[in-house]
Amino acid sequence: MNKNILIIPGDGIGQEVTTWGKQVLETVAAKYGHEFRFDEAIMGHTAIEATGSPLPDETLEKAKASDAILFGAIGHAKYDNDPSAKVRPEQGLLKIRKELGLYANLRPILLFDELLEASSLKPEVLRGTDILFFRELTGDVYFGEKTRSEDNTFASDLMNYHRYEVERIARKAYEAARTRNKKLCSVDKANVLETSRLWRDVVQEIAREYPDVETEHMFIDNAAMQLVKNPKKFDVVLTANLFGDILTDEASQIAGSMGMLASASIGDGTGFFEPIHGSAHDIAGQNKANPLASILSAALMLDIAFGLQEEAKVVTQAVADTLKAGWRTGDIANAETPLTHVLGTNEMGAKVLEYLR
Amino acid sequence: MNKNILIIPGDGIGQEVTTWGKQVLETVAAKYGHEFRFDEAIMGHTAIEATGSPLPDETLEKAKASDAILFGAIGHAKYDNDPSAKVRPEQGLLKIRKELGLYANLRPILLFDELLEASSLKPEVLRGTDILFFRELTGDVYFGEKTRSEDNTFASDLMNYHRYEVERIARKAYEAARTRNKKLCSVDKANVLETSRLWRDVVQEIAREYPDVETEHMFIDNAAMQLVKNPKKFDVVLTANLFGDILTDEASQIAGSMGMLASASIGDGTGFFEPIHGSAHDIAGQNKANPLASILSAALMLDIAFGLQEEAKVVTQAVADTLKAGWRTGDIANAETPLTHVLGTNEMGAKVLEYLR
Numbered sequence: 196m197n198k199n200i201l202i203i204p205g206d207g208i209g210q211e212v213t214t215w216g217k218q219v220l221e222t223v224a225a226k227y228g229h230e231f232r233f234d235e236a237i238m239g240h241t242a243i244e245a246t247g248s249p250l251p252d253e254t255l256e257k258a259k260a261s262d263a264i265l266f267g268a269i270g271h272a273k274y275d276n277d278p279s280a281k282v283r284p285e286q287g288l289l290k291i292r293k294e295l296g297l298y299a300n301l302r303p304i305l306l307f308d309e310l311l312e313a314s315s316l317k318p319e320v321l322r323g324t325d326i327l328f329f330r331e332l333t334g335d336v337y338f339g340e341k342t343r344s345e346d347n348t349f350a351s352d353l354m355n356y357h358r359y360e361v362e363r364i365a366r367k368a369y370e371a372a373r374t375r376n377k378k379l380c381s382v383d384k385a386n387v388l389e390t391s392r393l394w395r396d397v398v399q400e401i402a403r404e405y406p407d408v409e410t411e412h413m414f415i416d417n418a419a420m421q422l423v424k425n426p427k428k429f430d431v432v433l434t435a436n437l438f439g440d441i442l443t444d445e446a447s448q449i450a451g452s453m454g455m456l457a458s459a460s461i462g463d464g465t466g467f468f469e470p471i472h473g474s475a476h477d478i479a480g481q482n483k484a485n486p487l488a489s490i491l492s493a494a495l496m497l498d499i500a501f502g503l504q505e506e507a508k509v510v511t512q513a514v515a516d517t518l519k520a521g522w523r524t525g526d527i528a529n530a531e532t533p534l535t536h537v538l539g540t541n542e543m544g545a546k547v548l549e550y551l552r
Numbered sequence: 553m554n555k556n557i558l559i560i561p562g563d564g565i566g567q568e569v570t571t572w573g574k575q576v577l578e579t580v581a582a583k584y585g586h587e588f589r590f591d592e593a594i595m596g597h598t599a600i601e602a603t604g605s606p607l608p609d610e611t612l613e614k615a616k617a618s619d620a621i622l623f624g625a626i627g628h629a630k631y632d633n634d635p636s637a638k639v640r641p642e643q644g645l646l647k648i649r650k651e652l653g654l655y656a657n658l659r660p661i662l663l664f665d666e667l668l669e670a671s672s673l674k675p676e677v678l679r680g681t682d683i684l685f686f687r688e689l690t691g692d693v694y695f696g697e698k699t700r701s702e703d704n705t706f707a708s709d710l711m712n713y714h715r716y717e718v719e720r721i722a723r724k725a726y727e728a729a730r731t732r733n734k735k736l737c738s739v740d741k742a743n744v745l746e747t748s749r750l751w752r753d754v755v756q757e758i759a760r761e762y763p764d765v766e767t768e769h770m771f772i773d774n775a776a777m778q779l780v781k782n783p784k785k786f787d788v789v790l791t792a793n794l795f796g797d798i799l800t801d802e803a804s805q806i807a808g809s810m811g812m813l814a815s816a817s818i819g820d821g822t823g824f825f826e827p828i829h830g831s832a833h834d835i836a837g838q839n840k841a842n843p844l845a846s847i848l849s850a851a852l853m854l855d856i857a858f859g860l861q862e863e864a865k866v867v868t869q870a871v872a873d874t875l876k877a878g879w880r881t882g883d884i885a886n887a888e889t890p891l892t893h894v895l896g897t898n899e900m901g902a903k904v905l906e907y908l909r
């Protein structure tokens with residue numbers, strides 16, 4: 196198989212972890228006789244520093260021309276603490292999602308048995324959890340009109356949804372539910388929000404096309420609670436952009452750490468694969484970040500973008516083997532982990548490559 | 553002390569639990585020689601059935617005339633599954649918050665040692681947690697303009713904040729932080745939302761008036777994650793209406809159950825005290841609901857509305873004593889609880905009264 200892959204490391208630890216996602220793809224190509232050609236581009240804070248824009252035209256062109264994109268992370272504290280900054284790293288990520296039509300963000304909460312103890316949740320609460328989130332990614336309050344009064348006394352963001360936006364992601368989620376346990380939970384705040392009432396209306400309609408899938412509707416506040424109380428009760432979770440942002444970060448604690456979670460953003464064209472963690476500037480450049488989310492993002496790319504299920508499985512297995520052998524990065528180590536088994540980013544990445552080969 | 557208290561049981565289990573909050577207030581009055589006069593009013597589904605309106609004028613008048621309000625719960629599945637319903641129970645709650653100017657919703661996450669094991673979180677993660685949430689309650693996407701296109705293909709909700717709305721709740725939160733551990737975490741999504749950037753701007757400004765309080769700003773997705781990962785790191789948490797709704801429900805798992813958490817909504821006039829749990833129609837009328845959140849709401853009323861700290865402490869102690877003696881409702885029982893110690897709503901309420909007398 197011949198594929199063009201664009202690597203966008205982005206900001207902070209994005210740089211360090213993405214190199215391991217890429218090496219995994221190279222190793223897979225060598226092992227299975229595929230030809231993956233790599234190109235690289237900049238985005239976020241890194242791109243602002245170099246060009247003034249968080250998403251340079253060149254990056255967008257390369258992105259559109261590629262078969263799949265492996266992305267790192269975005270953001271920088273400099274902008275976070277300056278509420279009046281006009282140009283911000285995150286604009287690059289939001290714009291590429293919009294421009295590539297990446298309306299469906301898949302976030303599987305994959306629980307490795309070896310990490311049952313790494314979570315703050317009790318093992319018996321976690322065991323058996325397997326959730327697949329479908330987060331809508333190009334609508335909601337993220338993209339509606341924003342205003343700020345000249346005298347700085349008022350600000351607004353428009354939360355909005357079009358019927359077709361809900362329909363297309365709902366169909367994707369129902370299709371996935373069919374291949375899993377035929378259970379779907381749609382999360383909204385229909386007791387308060389008009390957009391949620393439209394959302395629920397559309398989901399109820401699409402649900403009729405999938406009578407074999409059991410549908411549940413849940414309010415976001417309740418879902419945020421149930422996810423901690425009894426994560427096993429969820430299977431496919433379908434939700435809007437903002438609620439999905441919050442719920443999936445929360446759910447990362449099920450997997451033990453944000454450093455374990457990969458995501459796939461798909462839509463009409465090129466797919467976009469990235470860890471759900473952020474740029475974590477506090478540990479950037481210190482060889483401390485967990486590269487597994489980037490490696491698992493590469494696995495998602497193989498599976499979803501290229502249809503290489505076998506290769507994807509082998510990568511995931513290499514991660515499982517690494518964990519089974521007791522290797523940990525700091526974020527997934529616990530009091531019982533021998534210090535000799537706590538590895539840096541590069542050592543952990545190299546271990547996975549060993550098991551992969 | 554002479555006070556007029558309005559009881560609004562509301563919907564579902566609201567009826568059953570509020571009777572115990574009220575009896576606790578009566579017992580306190582008898583014990584300490586106060587005169588509490590009670591009146592009752594309807595709201596929510598119950599009020600829609602009786603009058604067509606979720607907040608009848610008579611209820612609002614009684615509310616304004618009272619010194620404090622003890623509320624139960626609101627909502628009914630009938631409306632949840634009908635996205636096109638024009639009149640909804642929740643409108644009653646939202647309207648009374650707005651009409652009474654209840655802009656600050658205080659939600660203390662009180663952890664009773666006896667319930668460490670009731671949570672899905674590990675006891676060592678929980679131990680020592682003590683969080684006080686300040687949720688803004690009369691702004692945000694809850695109250696901004698809502699639209700729905702005639703052809704039902706588009707819906708919107710305006711998320712908005714005025715500077716003064718952020719200022720007044722921020723001051724309340726900083727004042728509280730001063731009396732506690734001088735730590736405040738403000739939660740927003742300033743990397744995406746203009747309202748959050750205004751929010752952060754204002755909080756940074758107010759923070760300068762409280763140089764003795766350490767301020768942290770955190771994104772909502774990260775906060776939803778940290779709250780599960782390491783709840784102990786939070787002390788006073790200040791956030792907007794929607795984010796507060798989500799975070800406090802999530803945080804209820806720290807206390808073991810939603811059935812344990814009370815809240816106080818305060819502002820310019822009469823204070824409003826209510827459990828954070830909902831109407832739970834699935835268990836309504838079955839003597840299964842946990843009355844402790846209503847009883848602890850009564851304690852908050854004594855403390856915050858009437859300044860009766862001693863009386864409030866005695867009520868909280870009666871709850872602690874009940875738990876220490878091993879008494880549990882179903883929601884806070886676990887595998888080790890002897891069946892003989894799992895009580896119904898009324899038996900649990902009666903136990904607290906015993907310890908209180």
Ligand SMILES: CC(C)[C@H](C(=O)O)[C@@H](O)C(=O)O
Nearest residue numbers: 269270285288440743744773
């Ligand atoms: C960086 C930020 C804009 C982004 C989001 O909120 O979508 C991130 O939190 C994510 O979840 O991918």
Ligand SMILES: CC(C)[C@H](C(=O)O)[C@@H](O)C(=O)O
Nearest residue numbers: 386387416626627642645797
């Ligand atoms: C019932 C609902 C409107 C309400 C809210 O979202 O504010 C409830 O969830 C709460 O937290 O008090």
